[in-house]
Amino acid sequence: DAGVIQSPRHEVTEMGQEVTLRCKPISGHNSLFWYRQTMMRGLELLIYFNNNVPIDDSGMPEDRFSAKMPNASFSTLKIQPSEPRDSAVYFCASSLSGLENDQPQHFGDGTRLSIL
Amino acid sequence: AQKVTQAQTEISVVEKEDVTLDCVYETRDTTYYLFWYKQPPSGELVFLIRRNSFDEQNEISGRYSWNFQKSTSSFNFTITASQVVDSAVYFCALSERRRGSTNAGKSTFGDGTTLTVKP
Numbered sequence: 001d002a003g004v005i006q007s008p009r010h011e012v013t014e015m016g017q018e019v020t021l022r023c024k025p026i027s028g029h030n031s032l033f034w035y036r037q038t039m040m041r042g043l044e045l046l047i048y049f050n051n052n053v054p055i056d057d058s059g060m061p062e063d064r065f066s067a068k069m070p071n072a073s074f075s076t077l078k079i080q081p082s083e084p085r086d087s088a089v090y091f092c093a094s095s096l097s098g099l100e101n102d103q104p105q106h107f108g109d110g111t112r113l114s115i116l
Numbered sequence: 117a118q119k120v121t122q123a124q125t126e127i128s129v130v131e132k133e134d135v136t137l138d139c140v141y142e143t144r145d146t147t148y149y150l151f152w153y154k155q156p157p158s159g160e161l162v163f164l165i166r167r168n169s170f171d172e173q174n175e176i177s178g179r180y181s182w183n184f185q186k187s188t189s190s191f192n193f194t195i196t197a198s199q200v201v202d203s204a205v206y207f208c209a210l211s212e213r214r215r216g217s218t219n220a221g222k223s224t225f226g227d228g229t230t231l232t233v234k235p
Contacts, residue, residue, distance in 0.1 A: 097220040107162075
């Protein structure tokens with residue numbers, strides 16, 4: 001079975017440009033998470049969706065960040081305009097959330113983002 | 117509020133040594149789930165194991181073992197006879213009983229412990 005698929009794997013762009021990160025969750029999973037990982041801050045939860053609906057976006061750093069999940073098989077994280085401090089590895093994860101929260105999250109390989 | 121503490125930021129051992137990674141959690145729920153994930157140098161996070169709050173049996177999988185103790189709110193991970201391939205960042209995570217959509221699938225992660233195994 002295919003895992004969580006993220007694209008692109010690497011992105012290098014100049015400050016001020018718009019960046020769009022993409023994620024395809026595992027088929028059948030109903031919860032999707034976006035994380036950011038840096039050396040300084042570790043693994044941070046940015047936003048998560050359940051059944052395509054954003055549940056908690058309190059981790060989104062500022063208005064420059066936005067995320068959408070138009071359907072069960074696709075999500076995007078957009079940064080506009082990008083800044084050098086946004087440089088990080090961005091992970092998407094999905095899980096099957098049933099009556100209990102007993103299922104692990106499955107992570108994509110991440111997108112390594114560098115803003116020059 | 118739930119919290120996961122991995123007090124050991126970095127651990128360095130020599131190959132074949134045993135090493136224990138500590139995880140202490142806080143939760144008010146009586147039903148909860150604990151997880152360990154591994155992040156090798158290649159970067160991906162991989163799920164290792166899950167325990168639920170009503171099953172305190174320790175688990176062993178090859179060189180890996182997990183010690184869950186509710187009395188001390190700990191879920192420690194031991195690697196026996198460590199190998200260089202065990203070098204990674206290890207994350208402990210907690211998820212509480214589901215409350216509708218507000219926490220569906222959500223886990224709280226510790227800050228991770230970086231394990232370096234030297235040859």
